[in-house]
Amino acid sequence: MSSSIMAFLASLSLAISGVPRFEPAPCPATVEAGERIDCGFLVVPENRSKAESRSIRLPVMRLRSRAERPAKDPLLFMPGGPGVSAVARLRSGKKNLLLDERDLIVLEQRGVKMAQPALECPEINTLKGEMAAGRLRGASAQNALTKAAGRCRATLTASGVDLDGYTTTATADDIEDLRKVLGYETWNLQGLSYSTRLMLTVLRRHPAGVRSVILDSVLPPEVNFDEVAAVNLLRSLDLVFDGCAIDRECSAAHPDLRKRFAQLVATAERKPLPLGLKESATGGRPVEVRGAQVVEALYNALHDPERIPLLPRIISRAAAGDYSELTPLVEDSLGPSTMSWGLRLSVWCSEETPFEDPKRIAAQRSPALGLGGVDEGTASMETCRVWNVAPVPAEENTPVKSDVPTLIFAGEFDPDTPPDWGRQLLESMPQARYVELRGYSHGASFNRCGGQVTMAFLRDPKGPLPLDCVLQLRGADFGKSAAAP
Known part of the structure; x- marks a missing residue:
């Protein structure tokens, strides 16, 4: 990081007393030589509803544009989960075409691996490995996860963690705080999977600061995933x-x-x-x-x-x-598992399970479905009762209405967030456009064609999109399965 940038960020921090504030700091991971990446912490309250709440620190990485005159509105990207680290392995932006035109900012979600504190539950991570290996199954697996969640909760709360502070709305407020302390009038948001729900929540709470939104593999707040x-x-x-x-x-x-x-x-x-x-x-x-x-x-x-x-x-x-x-x-x-399960459970048990039907959740694990009893859900009702966090207001389980220009990507074969979940946003978001990529899956836009559409959208969120590459996609060529390996 150059001395001039460090001085600017330091003066910015000093100009803002208390929280929220930005503190320059070394990057979470060693960046590659020649990279122009600024790093630091967003310092925010752990629980904004409590006046005496302690502060927490969230890693931020700002990848500087290669353009001589970058666009004034950067893109903030956040990955899926909840519980996936955004910054742990980010070391370079050399292959990111976005940097040819504007800055890219990445924020670590509160409670994830590199945040302070990180809501880690190593015993749950290990149990997920036992389940993957078939050594732990069925009711025994659910009971073991529930007991491990109880022990992890006790450990985290004993260390001072306020689990009620780790929600999607809290992270949406973190995003708005980051925009303000970095001095941007507006910016663009990009979310993948769970973070599409997060970006929709930002639109619900802080629409004025958002120029455009890109949503890939949509998880709307109103669907009951489990x-x-x-x-x-x-x-x-x-x-x-x-x-x-x-x-x-x-x-x-x-x-x-x-x-x-x-x-x-x-x-x-x-x-x-x-x-x-x-x-x-x-x-x-x-x-x-x-x-x-x-x-x-x-x-x-x-x-x-x-x-x-x-x-x-x-x-x-x-x-x-x-x-x-x-x-x-x-x-x-x-x-x-590599997820930060403390954060994952805090989000899920406050925002999903309070609105879900226990019988329908249990039916998704039934061998009668012909899937060997595989468990693709996130958390059982029993585990969430032990985790014991306050449910969010019912509004958080309703569709988001917004006039902000939005680009929605979906992959034909996505086994997590079906394309229909992306299409249904068109009902409440009149400025949204939907692009489905045949032959692709979760994270449909992370390829050359999706990148071309994304870049054009960011240049002009209301302009025409270059969809020729999308229309030319053949999809999955199952004839390949007839050939010898």
Whole structure:
């Protein structure tokens, strides 16, 4: 960081007493040589509803534009989760085309890994690894997670953490505070997955400071995610089954794919599949590859546009006892969770479960769905009762209405946030535009075509979009599954 920039940021900090304020600081990770990245902390109250609340510190990284005269309104980006770090691995912006035109700012969500405090629950991370390896299942897994949540809550609160301060609205207010202390009149917001909900909340609470919004893989506040978590996965699998069925080559090579999938899951449920897993993936411990592990491996593969066209072949061969292509998918699914579960539970248990139906949530884990009882939900009712945070006002579970120009991206095969969740925003956001990318999945815009559309939108949020590349997308070529690996 140059001395002039450091001096400017220091003077900015001194000019603002108390909180919120910005404090210059070294970057969370060592940045690559030659990068123009400024770092520091946003200092804000832990709980704005309490006058005597302590302050917390949230890492901020500002990647400077390469342009001679950058646009005056930067882009703030935040990733999904909740519980994913935005800054832990950010070291360079050399490949980011956005920096050709404007600055990029990244904020660590309160409670996540690099924030102070970080709401970590290492025991839950470990238990998630046990579940991924098939060593912990069903009711035993849910009971273990609930007990671990109780112990983690006790540890965090004993250290002084006020768990009621870790909500989406609190982070939305952090975003507004950051805009003000950095001196921007307006800026642009980009959110991925859970952070689409976060950016929608900013629009609800602080619309005046927002020039435009980009939402990729939308999680609207009004949907009850845990009630449909497995159904969303089934939707994506059905696209694979049907896509193969109508492809001449794929259907000839892999007929009755839906039936073969059911046979594969049922076989794994009767007896763990004999996969030759690498010791580096298992840590030297036994892994029971049952139905849930098969489905979880396919779920993860559904996030990769390069792997989606190959899923019919992978499923069909595994159903016939050839696990050579399924094995690396299972290996990629192993290991502990990397989420900051204290923050994840605080958000979910205050904003989602209070508005959800326990019976519908439990049904999403039922083996009757044909998914081996896989659990794609976030938190059970039992775990949230132990976590014991205050529910948010009912308004936070309603659609956001806004006239701010908004660009919505969706991926055809997204197993987490189906395209329809993005389309439904058009009902309450008249200045929103929807772009669905065929053949893509969660994080649909993070490719060359999505980047072109994003750049054009940021230049003129109300102008025409270059959609030729979108219209030319063929989608998943399931004929690839007919070829030998």
